[in-house]
Amino acid sequence: MRALLPILVCTLALISGCASTISAVREGPIEGNQGTRSIGAWVDDQGIETVISVNLKKAPGEPFKGSHIVVTSFNGYILLAGQVTSEDLKAQTEQIAREAKKARKVYNELEIAGPTTALVRTGDSWLTTKIKATMTAIEGFPVTRVKVVTENGTVYLMGLVTPREAEWAVSIVKESYGVQKIVKVFEYIR
Numbered sequence: 001m002r003a004l005l006p007i008l009v010c011t012l013a014l015i016s017g018c019a020s021t022i023s024a025v026r027e028g029p030i031e032g033n034q035g036t037r038s039i040g041a042w043v044d045d046q047g048i049e050t051v052i053s054v055n056l057k058k059a060p061g062e063p064f065k066g067s068h069i070v071v072t073s074f075n076g077y078i079l080l081a082g083q084v085t086s087e088d089l090k091a092q093t094e095q096i097a098r099e100a101k102k103a104r105k106v107y108n109e110l111e112i113a114g115p116t117t118a119l120v121r122t123g124d125s126w127l128t129t130k131i132k133a134t135m136t137a138i139e140g141f142p143v144t145r146v147k148v149v150t151e152n153g154t155v156y157l158m159g160l161v162t163p164r165e166a167e168w169a170v171s172i173v174k175e176s177y178g179v180q181k182i183v184k185v186f187e188y189i190r
Helices: 002-027 039-057 088-099 118-137 165-172
Strands: 068-074 078-082 104-106 146-151 154-161 179-190
Touching: 002 165, 039 068, 039 088, 039 146, 039 179, 068 146, 068 154, 078 146, 078 179, 088 104, 118 146, 118 165, 146 165, 154 165, 165 179
Parallel strands: 078 104, 154 179
Antiparallel strands: 068 078, 146 154
16 A cells, blocks of 8 residues: 555646646637536446436336337436337336436437337347448538437437537438438537
8 A cells, every 4th residue: 555655646746737737838728618528427328327227127016028118318318219018107217217316307208119129120220320320421520429329210319419510410310211200309509
């Protein structure tokens, strides 16, 4: 433990000097980028998805056993997509999602229906991959700030974007063959 003390002291000294160094090399103030998620926010989103998914699987009596539920979180905005067998299960799913720590807003897009087939899910995955590849290939498109989720032919768009970027994303999705519907679940920035 004593061997770690000098390393810790040196690390703290280096870190405390970072602001002074950056201040010396920049002419103006640093502006925060509203459109980026911190690593902490990304980790929080992964945790939110995991907690909700586990809580759905471990619900007393296993009421979600015949359901197909996709849980996606982006900056605390939660999307619930897929199929459940009743309105009660749809409401119960939303309640479980709302109880997740750091959940800011829940979009419940669950359908009352039997679960989709493996073939439909494969098609959804292909459609998501195709859309993300197109977005990645377009110069200047904020691909790291847009998440694409496809469920039963419906494409859900999530992320931190400006209204103009949201419309740009929608126009890209409209060009993709196989899209049944587009739903925007964006958090808008300036």
